[in-house]
Amino acid sequence: xxxxxxxxxxxxxxxxxxxxxxxxxxxxxxxxxxxxxxxxxxxxxxxxxxx
Numbered sequence: 001x002x003x004x005x006x007x008x009x010x011x012x013x014x015x016x017x018x019x020x021x022x023x024x025x026x027x028x029x030x031x032x033x034x035x036x037x038x039x040x041x042x043x044x045x046x047x048x049x050x051x
Contacts (some may be wrong), residue, residue: 001043002033 005026012022033039 003028
């Protein structure tokens with residue numbers, strides 16, 4: 001299983017630093033996708049680069 005979450009935080013985009021393009025990318029991998037090669041291949045297929 002691979003879960004990819006791309007989120008923005010209201011405090012960063014609207015207050016304080018005011019960085020509207022700022023986001024956080026979180027990836028959780030389990031099973032066969034814990035292997036770097038398998039994970040990189042799947043991330044490439046969904047259109048993201050491996051952070």
